[in-house]
Amino acid sequence: MTAVQTATDTILEVNNLKTYIFTRAATVKAVDGISFDLKKGETLGIVGESGCGKTMTALSLLRLVPRPAGRIVEGEIVLNGEDILQKSEDEMRDVRGRQISMILQDPQTSLNPVFTIGNQLREALGIAHRENKSSMLGRAVDALRKVNVAAPERRLDDYPHQMSGGMKQRVVGAIAMSCEPGIIIADEPTTALDVTIQLQYLRLLKEIQAETGLAIIFITHDFGVVARMCDRVAVMYAGRIIEQGDVRDIFSRPAHPYTQALINSVPKLEERVDRLYSIEGQPPLLSNLPEGCRFAPRCPYASDRCLETYPTSIQIAEAHHADCWALHPDWDGMPIAEYVAPTGTTG
Amino acid sequence: MQRFIVLRILQGLLAVFVISLIVFALSRVAGDPLAAILDDEAGKEQIERLRQSWGLDKPLHVQYFTYMRRLLTGDLGVSFRWDRPVLELIAERLPATVQLSAFALVITGIIAFPIGVLSAVKKDSWFDASGKMFAILGQSAPTFAVGLILMWLFAVQLGWLPTSGRGGIKHMLLPGFALGYYNVAAIMRLTRSSMLDVLDTEYVKLARIKGIPEWKIVWKHCFRNALIGPLTYFSLIFAVLITGSVVIETVFAWPGLGLMVIEAINSKDHIVVQAVVMLFALLYVGINIVTDITYAYVDPRIRYG
Numbered sequence: 001m002t003a004v005q006t007a008t009d010t011i012l013e014v015n016n017l018k019t020y021i022f023t024r025a026a027t028v029k030a031v032d033g034i035s036f037d038l039k040k041g042e043t044l045g046i047v048g049e050s051g052c053g054k055t056m057t058a059l060s061l062l063r064l065v066p067r068p069a070g071r072i073v074e075g076e077i078v079l080n081g082e083d084i085l086q087k088s089e090d091e092m093r094d095v096r097g098r099q100i101s102m103i104l105q106d107p108q109t110s111l112n113p114v115f116t117i118g119n120q121l122r123e124a125l126g127i128a129h130r131e132n133k134s135s136m137l138g139r140a141v142d143a144l145r146k147v148n149v150a151a152p153e154r155r156l157d158d159y160p161h162q163m164s165g166g167m168k169q170r171v172v173g174a175i176a177m178s179c180e181p182g183i184i185i186a187d188e189p190t191t192a193l194d195v196t197i198q199l200q201y202l203r204l205l206k207e208i209q210a211e212t213g214l215a216i217i218f219i220t221h222d223f224g225v226v227a228r229m230c231d232r233v234a235v236m237y238a239g240r241i242i243e244q245g246d247v248r249d250i251f252s253r254p255a256h257p258y259t260q261a262l263i264n265s266v267p268k269l270e271e272r273v274d275r276l277y278s279i280e281g282q283p284p285l286l287s288n289l290p291e292g293c294r295f296a297p298r299c300p301y302a303s304d305r306c307l308e309t310y311p312t313s314i315q316i317a318e319a320h321h322a323d324c325w326a327l328h329p330d331w332d333g334m335p336i337a338e339y340v341a342p343t344g345t346t347g
Numbered sequence: 348m349q350r351f352i353v354l355r356i357l358q359g360l361l362a363v364f365v366i367s368l369i370v371f372a373l374s375r376v377a378g379d380p381l382a383a384i385l386d387d388e389a390g391k392e393q394i395e396r397l398r399q400s401w402g403l404d405k406p407l408h409v410q411y412f413t414y415m416r417r418l419l420t421g422d423l424g425v426s427f428r429w430d431r432p433v434l435e436l437i438a439e440r441l442p443a444t445v446q447l448s449a450f451a452l453v454i455t456g457i458i459a460f461p462i463g464v465l466s467a468v469k470k471d472s473w474f475d476a477s478g479k480m481f482a483i484l485g486q487s488a489p490t491f492a493v494g495l496i497l498m499w500l501f502a503v504q505l506g507w508l509p510t511s512g513r514g515g516i517k518h519m520l521l522p523g524f525a526l527g528y529y530n531v532a533a534i535m536r537l538t539r540s541s542m543l544d545v546l547d548t549e550y551v552k553l554a555r556i557k558g559i560p561e562w563k564i565v566w567k568h569c570f571r572n573a574l575i576g577p578l579t580y581f582s583l584i585f586a587v588l589i590t591g592s593v594v595i596e597t598v599f600a601w602p603g604l605g606l607m608v609i610e611a612i613n614s615k616d617h618i619v620v621q622a623v624v625m626l627f628a629l630l631y632v633g634i635n636i637v638t639d640i641t642y643a644y645v646d647p648r649i650r651y652g
Contacts, residue, residue, distance in 0.1 A: 062555075062556060064552065064555055064556065068471075093558045093559075093560060094558065095558075096555065096556055096557065096558035097556065097557045097558030098558060101556055101557075102553075102556045104549050104552060104553055104556075105549075106549060109548060109549040109550065110549040110550055110552070110553045111550055111553070112550040112554070112568055112572070113550075113572070113646070113647070113648060114571050114572055114645065114646055114647060115568075123557070123559065124557045127557060127558050127559070159647045159648070161647070161648050172553065175553065175557060176556070178557075179557075179558070
């Protein structure tokens with residue numbers, strides 16, 4: 001994928017993005033050459049194990065990589081036709097909140113404990129709207145109502161510690177959406193919530209998306225959530241996207257051995273098993289990546305070629321790509337077993 | 348909030364009661380006050396007369412109630428060194444000490460907070476490094492040494508400022524800085540480290556995501572949260588000012604309570620020492636209450652907790 005302007009409804013295009021963290025001991029390649037795009041109103045899931053670079057990808061999109069250690073070293077992030085990596089820090093402030101925003105993982109810590117909900121909400125609203133106090137108050141009430149907070153007028157004077165986790169996360173959602181951005185990155189927004197509240201929250205996000213045509217990048221390690229929320233999925237492993245495609249495609253015909261293993265390790269309700277399936281070994285250290293395919297050391301199909309050079313991307317179906325030598329036509333090793341979708345996959 | 352304040356004041360009164368017991372006990376444990384006042388040649392009859400007139404022949408609890416009743420009516424006794432009512436002496440000396448301490452406090456605030464915040468924002472820069480040096484010096488150098496060095500440099504060598512005594516703002520600069528330096532260093536370090544913690548939080552990340560300008564993130568979102576750490580230190584500041592004033596007032600011949608206490612101690616004037624200790628204790632308790640209330644104002648979680 002090159003920087004040629006694709007269909008006009010593409011709102012975000014990421015090309016060969018590399019974000020490294022430079023520590024005294026080593027260079028951690030948290031994001032190491034990923035590319036994807038996002039269309040208006042679409043939901044893209046980014047799935048992967050902890051520490052595979054999902055959150056660093058999200059922060060890169062906002063250019064909020066922790067400084068001075070972290071730096072975006074290469075690539076393009078084309079948002080609404082402009083490469084935000086070329087922008088100054090001042091220009092970035094107009095991008096954040098207005099064009100792209102983010103919901104953080106833990107609602108308990110993402111609100112400032114010493115200011116009221118109303119104060120924090122009005123501050124966010126104030127970035128796009130400069131109006132008098134009473135109309136700002138009205139906007140804040142509307143914003144809370146939109147995320148289904150009961151009695152929003154009274155809630156404005158509450159401090160974060162007076163609210164429940166689910167409620168706080170809805171407020172964070174309201175703050176993220178306060179300037180009507182085109183894209184929201186949701187970084188595991190339901191991980192810290194209990195299961196029933198999770199479901200409510202996901203439903204709420206879907207509703208808001210349907211109303212506003214918002215594009216969502218959904219970062220998670222939960223395939224169940226992916227199936228419920230996403231149109232497309234990108235699977236990340238050790239700093240790279242190893243497979244991406246339509247959500248149905250990925251679930252019914254996962255091509256990459258890693259994706260197959262990931263989907264297999266989701267426990268199924270219908271089956272009684274003594275041991276849950278798990279992938280042998282550990283992901284490689286991001287500070288010491290193997291030359292070839294990063295999954296090769298754990299992959300049952302790996303050959304010498306896999307260990308030597310990183311596989312080029314190959315198209316499986318329309319808009320379904322995977323980085324794996326075993327999928328290439330000239331592969332002479334053990335062929336990847338035909339994937340049989342287990343009955344009753346989540347979703 | 349009102350309940351909280353009332354509760355804190357009641358607790359403060361209890362503390363004052365306990366302190367008064369201790370101060371009273373100490374003055375009795377320190378030995379027979381009469382022995383200190385009268386010389387060896389005093390006759391038995393003379394001692395007995397004085398003992399009766401001062402009520403020292405009565406049981407201890409009766410003495411305590413007498414002492415407290417006098418204290419509450421503002422009768423702190425008469426100093427035998429200066430031969431004047433202690434209350435009058437304190438009223439005369441207190442303004443000088445308050446002036447110097449307030450000046451030291453203002454210096455502390457003006458220097459410590461901005462440097463602390465900037466050190467955190469510009470972590471690991473040359474600014475941060477020199478701030479660190481400045482703080483290490485302040486926390487390790489004894490107050491009297493700082494005072495003497497400053498006096499030698501600015502008053503004796505350069506001749507820019509007067510060496511001692513009380514006068515205009517020029518007279519306050521050296522003792523004020525010497526008195527405040529330790530607190531400047533401590534608060535600077537506290538502010539820096541709590542700012543660093545706050546800058547790393549998720550809510551600051553969210554504020555950045557919202558697109559809020561950096562100065563507003565630092566001074567609105569971070570500073571208030573970062574204040575909670577240094578605020579707990581506020582009551583300690585006061586303790587440092589009290590002990591420091593005793594030293595600094597002596598070094599710079601500043602005519603305040605600290606200097607008076609040293610003079611009283613040297614001449615075994617227990618009545619004055621006792622009164623000043625009681626006053627310092629009262630002030631300390633008062634400052635603690637104010638600190639707690641400020642603390643609750645800054646952090647709503649305490650207010651409603």
